Amino acid sequence: MNIKFIQSCLSLAFLSLAMTTTALADEGMWLLNRPPRDLLKKQYNFEPTPTWLEHMQKSTARFGGGSSSSIVSADGLVMTNHHVGSGQLKKLSTPKRDLLLDGFYAPTLAEELKCEDLEVRILMSIEDMTDRVNAAAPQGASAEQAATAKRVEISTIEKAAEALTGLDCQIVTLYQGAMYHLYSYKRFTDIRLVWAPEQQAAFFGGDNDNFEYPRFNLDTTFFRLYENNKPYQTDHYLRWSSTGATEGDLIFVVGHPYSTNRLYTVDHLKFLRDTSYPTILQKLWRREIHLLTFSARSYDQQRMAIDALHGTQNSRKAFVGSLAGLLDPDVFAKKVDSENKLRSAVKNNLKYFADWGDAWDQIAQAQRTHKEIYVRYTALKTRRSVIRSELFDIANHLVQLADELPKADDKRLDHYHDAQLDSLYLSLFSPAPIHEALEIANIESGLSYLAETFGADDPLVRKLLDGKSPRARAELAVKKTRLGDIDIRKRYAAAGKTAIDASTDPMIALAVAIDPEARALHKQYETQVEAVEAQAYAKIAAAQFAVMGENIAPDATSSLRLSFGTIKGYTESGEKIPAFTNMGGIYNRSASRNNKPPFDLPQSWIDHKDQLDLSTPFNFVSTPDIIGGNSGSPMVNRNGQVIGLIFDGNIHSLAWGTVFSGKNARAVGVDARAIIEALRKIYGAIALADEMMQGHRK
């Protein structure tokens, strides 16, 4: 669950403010079926062919809940970031085999470790369904009616497509509802771990260096897709570049940027700046300290919490940066200015004004409502409540399932539609270990947050605590629940409402107690905020199209996108930062920090230093437009060959949420040459390096 958490936070963080009147040089997360042909031709004299585009599409994959990855051999080898795979590494660890600490390598297929609850999806086709979805909303419908009608139609289309193709089919909403595309994915659930470095090598410099540059991180992990218990065989895989790239080269990033919101109005941004981000940060600061103190008690606890801790630190840093962006008066003034221009253009055209003129006030009203319910809604929200516990999530799902499954598909809450059930069950019935100590601490912390925020005499808080202290209530719920047993979960899922109503399980009781208010707040959010925003932003998007033309990429929506740019250093406080670091640099940086954590080197790197070519390029910065969710995206050259792997953006790229700029904001990648050098000389993973260089296993 942690990966998802990182992404959703990051994506929010990377929110974009300014609406530029013309797209800047390398701006845009483009659709694979609507690439920026003119721009690429004009600027880089590059024309992507349909074959090139299809190959990129089918050689990349959505990893887990929403990260990115690529297929890098004909035998289904998958490359992603270590920080994307670390949730799985944790689950595959045991007290005796700490994969995060020690890394892992399976020289043979037989030694690969099967992940228990991971899914990877390859996008097989894209179809435009805009007309069908729009036609579903009756003329003159209210925001809520229109949204419902469209949801029904979307669900119908998805189901029909699944029945026809056997693929995993989802409608992606683009340009705030100006376009609806049907994405059909081939879904893999048998995925096995092939190789991972020590976390020290992947996350060298820790939270300290996160979002910084220069960097020295081998943030890379390999998995393998299986079909029918055999490695997935495909011609669509990315070839490894034998030469790598150099400064100034045109490169592409293909991945799943999670979400941007470049249309957001000034009022909406003020809501984020003054309400949403501060509330989120309060929770992140609190949670980070909670996880730090929990981790400090013992190595065992450290191992349990490390993934959640990194996710929290990552999000915290992203939100601090994003808030700093919103508190920059220059950025805000620019946004106000561009909004004023667009609104003037709309005001000066009678038809425009009649169609879209009220959109901004509607957004403002939605923000007022959202502000009223925000703290309480986000604290209680099902699946994202402040009670961060696997067992509580399971209980919550079971309670929701019992309510939702009997309903018609289109009436259900999100996450409980038929098309989503396979994924839901995979996570619900996962045999991944659940750590009792962390569960207790997390539930205690969540219950205490509710008491701190709403007061211990709040009726819901009293109901949840049930006459106990947060600690005692958490201990009871975790120690007495039977939801650790997968068969029990299955029985609840099968029996539905009757079983929930009859349950005396204390974890189920917690979920049942929180459900009514969470549900009511969600309804209010859905109808008075989300639906209003959806309609109003569709108007603003339409106005933007009308005034500025369509040559703008749609906001990121976690669907597959193509970004482009060049490898390029930058200047920081007058100092020139070169584009590339090299492998020798990690030894220097470690020495300069007395080899102390988080700058300590794994033993393997110390032992094999002499064998390494220290001048091998290690990390590099480049200009493509990326955002959270792009973690694990391959970086390829004109020939579609792998030259690197996205793993981060520098601190200035946090402002890409606000205005895209190639001045000193950069995407940060691992160089493909460093991956091969490390595999061969540090990790002795010769077969793996050969597989990538040759494109298939021996």
Place this chain on the structure above:
Amino acid sequence: MNIKFIQSCLSLAFLSLAMTTTALADEGMWLLNRPPRDLLKKQYNFEPTPTWLEHMQKSTARFGGGSSSSIVSADGLVMTNHHVGSGQLKKLSTPKRDLLLDGFYAPTLAEELKCEDLEVRILMSIEDMTDRVNAAAPQGASAEQAATAKRVEISTIEKAAEALTGLDCQIVTLYQGAMYHLYSYKRFTDIRLVWAPEQQAAFFGGDNDNFEYPRFNLDTTFFRLYENNKPYQTDHYLRWSSTGATEGDLIFVVGHPYSTNRLYTVDHLKFLRDTSYPTILQKLWRREIHLLTFSARSYDQQRMAIDALHGTQNSRKAFVGSLAGLLDPDVFAKKVDSENKLRSAVKNNLKYFADWGDAWDQIAQAQRTHKEIYVRYTALKTRRSVIRSELFDIANHLVQLADELPKADDKRLDHYHDAQLDSLYLSLFSPAPIHEALEIANIESGLSYLAETFGADDPLVRKLLDGKSPRARAELAVKKTRLGDIDIRKRYAAAGKTAIDASTDPMIALAVAIDPEARALHKQYETQVEAVEAQAYAKIAAAQFAVMGENIAPDATSSLRLSFGTIKGYTESGEKIPAFTNMGGIYNRSASRNNKPPFDLPQSWIDHKDQLDLSTPFNFVSTPDIIGGNSGSPMVNRNGQVIGLIFDGNIHSLAWGTVFSGKNARAVGVDARAIIEALRKIYGAIALADEMMQGHRK
């Protein structure tokens, strides 16, 4: 400033909830002039003589703003905790001489390092002024009028006493105003550092082990008092016990517990539980992450922030624990019950009810007002605002001074009375280094907090930011202010209001901008909360006296107190925790955590392990009633000889704020024998060890 911060937070944290109807075994922080003679006689067959009490009083000292210490040689040697002295150690450090990292020892007087802005005070006399102060409040005066009249009288008494004795004289309010005692202190400002261990030894286990037990901390530092450039000569010093203490021994703690509030009503506690503590914790969590990330950037920054970080972690842990206590329904039920009993007794007596019956409702009303202003007031409060910067504090003092000094003494804000000016100037004109990077980061963080909490469009926030981002405003204020120059500060202090009004200094501008609202809120707090509480609690204290007798110690008020108890282990989750650890234990604990920070040993401890008697008692637990501010208190036996040094309470002692219990809550001390063993065998500080054993320098 950090030490003060630790204390004020801790003291709040150690707040006490339950009003027990009879004092429990070892409960009570007793007045030196009203010791619990009967209790000591009955329970321990011990009768403190006036000589014994006077010797204890004059052999202990208030250290800095409010910690504890003792005189341990005829040549003015002072013992306190390393964590109490660490602020001074930081100030005495330079880039080349890191006293926190390396420790310090001056074998000769000439090598001792003079502290720039430290004061130590020895209590020379106590006089009862209750009748005089009470007589000052006219019959039928309002709460505010009475408080003002008493303040005037207190100031008059203090001034007259100072003029007469040349001592530093302060009225201490006891039993919520039922008693007023005049405390006269001999004040020292020439204090020199004699010895400190490495922080690794003093704070072994770091935040991780703070408030935990078993422990292995040499949390000890020695200073020396000087008078006329020579070591202070005195007969009032504590002799060192040659044998130490053993489990079951009666021991005493003499020190300055900062504050307890055992009279607080249920409504008041709900305010703390639901409003005050959660707000404080939000700031502490935020500040801790801020300091952690600042420290992680470089060793230099780490050194700048380490003291503030430890203070913040200490407070955070204390508040988390205290809040957990308030969220324990058993504790709350006990409090409700004892309050109901007292209120019943008052209700059942016509005279009592007429005199005191309205007190509880008055407290409730004060809490409602306090709640309304709390977040804003505590964010802006002069001297304790969220802008944690030395330079901003200086600017603030100068702005306040300009307003306050022209007023009659009794009309001034607290901290600006004549009796307080010497201390104020000492800190205001301190040449202690100010760290630009930390100043900028702290001001940025404070300004950002205000924007997060009140919104960036809040008029005060806009005024403070002055059209800039928090970072830019902070950089401007720190880089362009001239307040780094002590002469400039002196000029402002001398010139008063005219200079402030004419100033273009950007730090002064920040202080001037925040002043009007901070002042208005303070006025509201003073009149509608503080004064109301003072009157109402005086009534409740009087009612308690009437109903339950006077045999109860007054709440702690940072004045000198005597606690007693025994050395005693306890049981934790069924496991027996022995009272003593020994010096060998630190090596085992370090090894069990792979010798990694915060469990790494200083090189000196590794090098001298073989010379040590590893069975030497190191830390121990005991039952005396202590609280924040007791840090640095000597622990003595019946003969008044030093057997240890208080440095912490275990996690359960955080609940001593709520109910005193000797079950498993314990005060934690350094054993006197470990101090000598370490001085002789690890640090080669033979002369220092000899001085204590012999009672004077050679």
